[in-house]
Amino acid sequence: MADAKPLYDTYNRVPIVFERGHGVWLETPQGERYLDFAAGIAVNSLGHTHPHLVEALKAQADRLWHLSNVHEIPDQSRLARRLTEVTFADKVFFTNSGAEALECAIKTARRHFFVNGQPERYRIITFEGAFHGRTLATIAAGGQPKYLEGFGPKVEGFDQVPFGDVEAVKATITEETAAILIEPVQGEGGIRPLSNESLRALRELCDAEGILMILDEVQSGVGRTGKLFAHEWAGIEPDIMAVAKGIGGGFPFGACLATASAADGMTAGTHGTTYGGNPLAMAVGNAVLDVILEPGFLPHVNDVALVLRQGLASLKDRYPDLVSDVRGSGLMLGIKCAKSNTDLVLAMRNEHILGVPAGDNVVRLLPPLIVTAEEARDALSRIEAALEMLSRNGAAN
Numbered sequence: 001m002a003d004a005k006p007l008y009d010t011y012n013r014v015p016i017v018f019e020r021g022h023g024v025w026l027e028t029p030q031g032e033r034y035l036d037f038a039a040g041i042a043v044n045s046l047g048h049t050h051p052h053l054v055e056a057l058k059a060q061a062d063r064l065w066h067l068s069n070v071h072e073i074p075d076q077s078r079l080a081r082r083l084t085e086v087t088f089a090d091k092v093f094f095t096n097s098g099a100e101a102l103e104c105a106i107k108t109a110r111r112h113f114f115v116n117g118q119p120e121r122y123r124i125i126t127f128e129g130a131f132h133g134r135t136l137a138t139i140a141a142g143g144q145p146k147y148l149e150g151f152g153p154k155v156e157g158f159d160q161v162p163f164g165d166v167e168a169v170k171a172t173i174t175e176e177t178a179a180i181l182i183e184p185v186q187g188e189g190g191i192r193p194l195s196n197e198s199l200r201a202l203r204e205l206c207d208a209e210g211i212l213m214i215l216d217e218v219q220s221g222v223g224r225t226g227k228l229f230a231h232e233w234a235g236i237e238p239d240i241m242a243v244a245k246g247i248g249g250g251f252p253f254g255a256c257l258a259t260a261s262a263a264d265g266m267t268a269g270t271h272g273t274t275y276g277g278n279p280l281a282m283a284v285g286n287a288v289l290d291v292i293l294e295p296g297f298l299p300h301v302n303d304v305a306l307v308l309r310q311g312l313a314s315l316k317d318r319y320p321d322l323v324s325d326v327r328g329s330g331l332m333l334g335i336k337c338a339k340s341n342t343d344l345v346l347a348m349r350n351e352h353i354l355g356v357p358a359g360d361n362v363v364r365l366l367p368p369l370i371v372t373a374e375e376a377r378d379a380l381s382r383i384e385a386a387l388e389m390l391s392r393n394g395a396a397n
């Protein structure tokens, strides 16, 4: 039967329709322009309708869209090779989403111990506040009660410890532990970066205990923090890594990267996907990498990040009643609100700039990585106007 609202009610949607986008800007059918500092939650890494991506997608659309993974897909091998050349990884499995990249990462870790005579090692330690996706295994890994409630028994095998607590991780490791799974910078959890020292300590702990380190870089990866991957800031390497969001620049795909040793259990027939790594996705993925790997790209991210970071720090000084902290890494920034983060997102939207609410009362700023310093300053003045409005309203109450 026709429902007035035929979509699942899982989203409270913003009542603005966007019809087109270009670079850092989104436009409504009425021609109103918004500065997009949400980027589809860190997805539109190269902004909207980037000419190189449009060209790659259109050219591929005229040739071949989809092919089963029982066939060789040359662009898939090419993208995998390019990813292994610039990371710790030897092996790549392509997926359609971040959650599926995590599912692959979890299966890879468990299977590694299975084929190496330790099938009892299947448990994975995660941090409180984590977000790894919405599948049954990834909600168990994330451990957030609000995402688990009502969906039947929680998938077995995940142990959670307080965020950043290396000692607690150590105390939780048993002969059943296969891996630890962490975001170098928690995204949904409220832009909470793990310190470089903690990441290094966790790496050492994994080595000492003979367990695997899985990093979830679905949000923090592909240039977002000013390095190709956030863990590079700590000078460590994981054994397995999940990637998605920015890697597709808006085309939905993800990847699980692993060392040859960690992936040794993932032999023919053990895992699969219908769509993962299809020619359309790979054409866009290779095009995204073309741009991100250009020599000046990451320095640009760091330069603009500095402008934004300094501007936000001064807003924090001027509005201490509204902004209690500014944190994050590169162009993955969080404004921790002293009052309501959703009020700030709304006030920002009135100033025609989009941000994303996150846990811990934070507003995330995740602009396309191609954002210019001028656009960053434009964003800062809009955020300032939003804070000024909230401040005046607060004083009026």
Ligand SMILES: *Cc1c(COP(=O)(O)O)cnc(C)c1O
Residues within 6 Å of the ligand: 096, 097, 098, 099, 100, 102, 131, 132, 133, 134, 183, 187, 188, 216, 217, 218, 219, 220, 244, 245
């Ligand atoms: C978005 C996100 C996921 C899930 O990705 P989907 O593509 O929505 O399945 C997993 N981990 C992190 C850190 C994310 O930000």
